[in-house]
Amino acid sequence: MTRTAKGLWIPLVALLAVLGSGTWLVSQSDGFGPWGSMSGGHAGSQWLAGDGQPVDGMAEARDRAEEYAAELGPDLHVGEVMRFSENYYAELEEPDGTKATEILVDPSSGAVRLEIGPAMMWNTLYGTMSRNDTPARLSADQAEQVAQQWADDHDGLTVAEAEAFPGYYTLHTLRQDRIEGMLSVNADTGDVWYHSWHGEFQEMSEGD
Numbered sequence: 001m002t003r004t005a006k007g008l009w010i011p012l013v014a015l016l017a018v019l020g021s022g023t024w025l026v027s028q029s030d031g032f033g034p035w036g037s038m039s040g041g042h043a044g045s046q047w048l049a050g051d052g053q054p055v056d057g058m059a060e061a062r063d064r065a066e067e068y069a070a071e072l073g074p075d076l077h078v079g080e081v082m083r084f085s086e087n088y089y090a091e092l093e094e095p096d097g098t099k100a101t102e103i104l105v106d107p108s109s110g111a112v113r114l115e116i117g118p119a120m121m122w123n124t125l126y127g128t129m130s131r132n133d134t135p136a137r138l139s140a141d142q143a144e145q146v147a148q149q150w151a152d153d154h155d156g157l158t159v160a161e162a163e164a165f166p167g168y169y170t171l172h173t174l175r176q177d178r179i180e181g182m183l184s185v186n187a188d189t190g191d192v193w194y195h196s197w198h199g200e201f202q203e204m205s206e207g208d
Contacts, residue, residue: 046072046128050110058205061088061105068103068112072126076100079207082179085199089115089182091163092126093207099165101126118184118193124167136164136187143169143185150183150192159183179204 048068055061062081069076069092079091079099088105102119105112114120120128138146140162151157151173157180160172170184173194179201183194 046114046126048112050106050112052109055088055105055107055110058083058088058203060110061107062090062205064088064105064110064112065090065092065103072114073100077207080204081207082198082204083202085202087198089198091207099163099170101165102170115195116197117195118168118170118186119165122168122184122186122193123165126166134188136167138169138185138187138190140164140169142190143187144171146185146190146192147171147183150194 048064048071050064055064058081061083062078065078065081065088069078072092075095076092077095079093079097081091082089086107088107090103090105092100092103094100101123102115103112104115114126114128119126124131124134143162144159147159147162147169151159156175158174158177160174160179162169162171162185164187165184167188168184168186170182172182173180181195181198181201183192185192
């Protein structure tokens with residue numbers, strides 16, 4: 001059996017305290033929650049302040065994500081971008097197409113940050129608790145099996161192909177073959193973390 005962790009917007013200090021206790025319990029707050037500078041394993045900031053202006057569509061969200069990518073690592077670029085009712089989501093990639101991490105763009109202000117949840121806590125290269133990357137214990141196929149076991153208990157959901165990030169996998173969740181949301185599977189422990197902060201899926205743009 002896998003242990004499910006539901007990550008929501010909470011203060012970073014509270015999240016670290018919860019992790020220290022070994023308990024994956026979090027409380028929900030409205031909006032993007034606290035924004036501030038956080039150090040990480042790679043050079044560059046893990047947040048980018050917005051100008052207070054709403055993001056005008058997918059192209060502008062991608063531009064904001066590219067600006068953030070340049071801050072986090074000079075060789076990173078933006079791949080997939082998704083629009084949800086609560087935020088824009090983007091994947092950052094290495095030059096060879098390897099997935100690096102996941103980020104969020106605030107639609108109301110244009111602020112960009114490392115995604116909370118797996119990208120922050122499980123990513124072994126770009127997370128706030130980064131460490132030397134080690135080979136994954138779970139393969140992509142095994143992660144898909146774990147994710148589908150979780151989905152089987154959640155009202156008819158299925159999962160798409162697992163995408164490998166440092167230390168974990170992320171998969172789209174599907175309802176009747178349409179994107180419903182996403183979840184991540186820890187590549188070491190098999191823990192499942194549903195991305196409950198996105199809201200309703202609206203559209204997606206693949207990378208170049």
